[in-house]
Amino acid sequence: MPVITSTTTTVAPSARCQAISDLFQSIALQQAALSHILNAEGEKIQKVVAMEDVTAEILLETNKSVEAMVNSISNLEMILTLPVNRPKGLEYPFCERFSNMPKTKFIYPTYSGISALAKQYDIPEGNCAVVYNSLPLIETMSQDVQKVAQNIDIINAEILAIYPARLTTGKRFEKVAALLGSIKDTSEKNTKVIFCDFPSADIPSNVYKNIIKTEGKKFGLSSDDILFTSDIGYTNGFPRQSVFELFTLSNIFICPSYSESFGLTVLEASSRGNFLVLNEAVPALKELGNSLGAYFMRWDARNFGYDTHEKYTPSEKAYYEEHGNIIVNLMREDKCLNAKTMARYKYNLDWICKNQLMSLIEY
Numbered sequence: 001m002p003v004i005t006s007t008t009t010t011v012a013p014s015a016r017c018q019a020i021s022d023l024f025q026s027i028a029l030q031q032a033a034l035s036h037i038l039n040a041e042g043e044k045i046q047k048v049v050a051m052e053d054v055t056a057e058i059l060l061e062t063n064k065s066v067e068a069m070v071n072s073i074s075n076l077e078m079i080l081t082l083p084v085n086r087p088k089g090l091e092y093p094f095c096e097r098f099s100n101m102p103k104t105k106f107i108y109p110t111y112s113g114i115s116a117l118a119k120q121y122d123i124p125e126g127n128c129a130v131v132y133n134s135l136p137l138i139e140t141m142s143q144d145v146q147k148v149a150q151n152i153d154i155i156n157a158e159i160l161a162i163y164p165a166r167l168t169t170g171k172r173f174e175k176v177a178a179l180l181g182s183i184k185d186t187s188e189k190n191t192k193v194i195f196c197d198f199p200s201a202d203i204p205s206n207v208y209k210n211i212i213k214t215e216g217k218k219f220g221l222s223s224d225d226i227l228f229t230s231d232i233g234y235t236n237g238f239p240r241q242s243v244f245e246l247f248t249l250s251n252i253f254i255c256p257s258y259s260e261s262f263g264l265t266v267l268e269a270s271s272r273g274n275f276l277v278l279n280e281a282v283p284a285l286k287e288l289g290n291s292l293g294a295y296f297m298r299w300d301a302r303n304f305g306y307d308t309h310e311k312y313t314p315s316e317k318a319y320y321e322e323h324g325n326i327i328v329n330l331m332r333e334d335k336c337l338n339a340k341t342m343a344r345y346k347y348n349l350d351w352i353c354k355n356q357l358m359s360l361i362e363y
Contacts, residue, residue: 034077045066106128130356132347135348136348145249147232148229156345157192161180161192161194167205167209172257177226178216181219183328195226195228195229198234209228249344251331252331256297256299258282259282277295281300281308295330
């Protein structure tokens with residue numbers, strides 16, 4: 001463990017330059033001490049886990065102890081990042097550190113710190129502005145997801161759907177596009193859908209893709225709102241792990257499939273916190289959806305023992321618009337889902353640049 005040398009004792013007053021040096025050294029020592037504490041907590045966990053007679057109670061108690069220590073360190077670091085009070089009686093050149101500058105905006109990452117920042121520099125709060133720290137979600141994901149993001153605007157989508165399935169009419173891709181088109185048309189929200197498709201022998205891929213795109217455009221989507229991963233090089237399917245990553249970014253999963261025996265993709269989407277919209281006419285989806293709190297709509301269904309055909313009054317468009325409004329409202333009221341969506345599209349570099357930085361440049 002590093003120590004401060006004897007020249008930094010407080011027995012006699014230090015020269016100003018020495019005091020400044022001591023200050024920086026003390027900060028470094030504090031950070032080093034915190035790193036040692038965190039390392040010790042990690043070693044404690046390793047030691048307990050390696051015990052032959054360890055019990056669940058001991059593991060839980062150890063976890064609770066480590067969590068308390070980590071939270072204490074986090075709180076300390078948060079306090080240290082807050083703006084300091086403006087020192088009194090400062091002389092040149094140290095007073096320049098707390099001086100106002102012409103044609104300058106003072107920046108802080110949260111509104112809660114603006115008042116302290118203004119007091120620190122003795123300036124009006126109107127001379128301060130908030131610029132959020134960004135969350136680099138896409139940059140931390142696989143190259144496959146980054147390639148998708150280069151071809152469709154994932155990060156700024158307020159409604160983002162992922163639909164991984166074989167490109168067959170039984171999966172009803174066009175119904176996903178139609179419902180999302182209605183949601184976009186009625187809510188005016190930025191809406192995107194990514195079809196992680198792979199070919200089938202039922203219908204030529206290009207023929208079915210054109211049907212899906214036409215249906216989506218008829219209900220409100222544009223060409224830029226729809227992406228087939230097969231169109232960007234993944235002709236035999238999109239990597240499964242990358243599908244999971246896309247599900248962490250999306251906020252709605254729609255499954256209007258004719259028939260399902262279980263619906264594993266439903267579970268995958270649900271595990272990543274997506275709002276579920278399932279075909280109530282398919283017994284397996286109804287059963288699974290009831291246990292997961294899904295929202296139900298009705299589309300045609302067909303399998304052994306049932307063959308249903310839906311009629312919409314006054315029209316299919318009106319049906320989608322009605323349910324689309326309900327879905328958007330339910331998604332808005334879901335605090336966890338709303339937080340997930342906002343973390344993606346409001347704390348990214350594009351949003352921060354457009355809504356916070358550009359006004360400062362103009363200033």
